[in-house]
Amino acid sequence: MWFFISLPSFASTAETEVAVWPAKTSYRFVTVEGKRIFYREAGEQHKQTIVLLHGYPSSSHSYRELIPLLSGRYHVIAPDYLGSGYSERPDPAIQKYTFNLLAEHVSGLLDTLNVTRFTLYIQDFGAPVGFRMLLNNSYHLEALIVQNGNAYLDGLTPARQTFFKAANKDRSRQKLEQLYTFTGEQAIVNNQYLRDVQAAPEKMNPDSWSHDLHFLHSEKDRLIQVQLLQDYYNNVLDYPLWQAYLRKYQPPTLIVWGKKDPAFIAAGAQAYLRDVPNAELNLLDAGHFAVEEKPVEIAKYITHFMQQLIKGDGRH
Template sequence: MHPDIQKNLKVKPAHIISFIVFLLVSMSTLTAQVYAADAVWPSKTAYKYANVNGKKIFYREAGIQHKQTIVLLHGYPSSSHSYRELIPLLSGRYHVIAPDYLGSGYSERPNPETQKYTFELLAQYVEGLLTTLKVKRYSLYIQDFGAPVGFRMLLNNPNKLDALIVQNGNAYLEGLTLPRQAFFKAANEDSSKAQQDKIYSFTSKQAIINNQYLRDVQSNPEVMSPDSWTHDLHFLQTKADRVIQVQLLQDYYNNLLDYPKWQAYLRKYQPPTLIVWGKNDPAFIAEGAKAYLKDIPNAELHLLDSGHFSVEEKPVEIAKYIVDFMNKLAQ
């Protein structure tokens, strides 16, 4: 500062330095406060049971209940455990519920000799859980088995949906190769012992690890947590546990027959839809993701460099797509 100006203003250099330091500290504090206010911290996940139609249904819940609810529906042979990494990424912004189906995970598992397991049955119990929790509207994340469960819920209650998030969940024949379609048809119609044994073998330890979780990540197996199959196999220890999943695999062909109903729902209601599909999935192929655009042309489609269990491989990427998608809906 020029000496004459300094003399006229009667400001000492030490005062100027102190003032600059004050400004810097104040700006730093303000910036920290803004970041703290904007930060989205995950909510602690709670692990709960609810009585639904006389059965104990387990579910994971996180986030503030008055906010938008996202219901995460798991696939085969898993449970809500498959969403353990995704839930914290969403729970700071949304109310998140991830149930274990009747017969899966920590939920009650009635004996399959007296209770036949179908996707309609699973849908009834998930819908019953949401009714018990007084959740009136929700967005659905559907993957694998979650698609037939979710679409049955939508057909039963077509006006409850806010948005649909599809991750390797089929609603079109294009998503299944001809051999895969033939397998489900044979599983449903062929009651021979040889066919039963073949389906039962799909629930074995080797099949779960190698043909499910590690199948699509052979070039990078480290991305797949062993917790995933260890958890699933814990709930497939008995013959009854495995028969439950066999019955669902046998019922799966009925989903293919119901695809036209699901597609009609999409055409009629045009739900806001996000599709995040692992393109390396040889079971539920990427053509199944693209097929959705025939009925909901405004759907947002992203093909990920991942496989059937994309939420195990890329939970952060999927969460980013979900947050961006949900933000657009809120505008």
């Protein structure tokens, strides 16, 4: 199987890219701070590296279609966070899960692999993980790709802001039980994956939620995600720090945002332009899991963006 990417509608002048074969994806583990971290890797390491950070309630599995579309041209790494997918999952009664913890382990993975320069793709939970990495390692970033990953209050409705604050502040048994229900099968299938594709549910591969639910089968697994939902409000409080980072460093930025997402609304995509006015903004006819719905379209945008990045650096 090969992929021919033609981009006349994505560039100011029509251009046709050379067809490329995808590279074989490898499935690996490394030990970071004594914990086994799983990651998918494809492509040649001397090429540009793209690091794909997944959201909730998923894992690197969510990029199973995007990776082959990119791996013929780029070195691609997609990790599972500590506590997600195939990565180790310490008992949440002993190990408190926070976004700082997840970021530390992804950074440790990249350090172990000697990845010193990369483009970061952030989606959902991937945004707080990614920005925490960048605040500690700003010199590593080559470019930023944002897909339904919030860094602005504009992207959260007042009701959702209230939800995240209550999840953080209210530690009652009743609130814990409510958050726990969000990690169950009905919530994952209908309130996550199928929520935004009700008119065409066949777009969503059932492997998506089947894979996620496999790793949410125990109470401990679900409580890991509950702890992250409780911690999410700290991300909201840190938004100004992330915005200051964008203003200071002005990273080349591509935004590919599913505009039908009612959780992280499209105003959150447009808000990035306040701090990185030269960012490329594309609102897709998709929902929160846009990479599940439109992986080819997203790959086209990324390919064109990355090629412009090379030209801008004067690299060949």
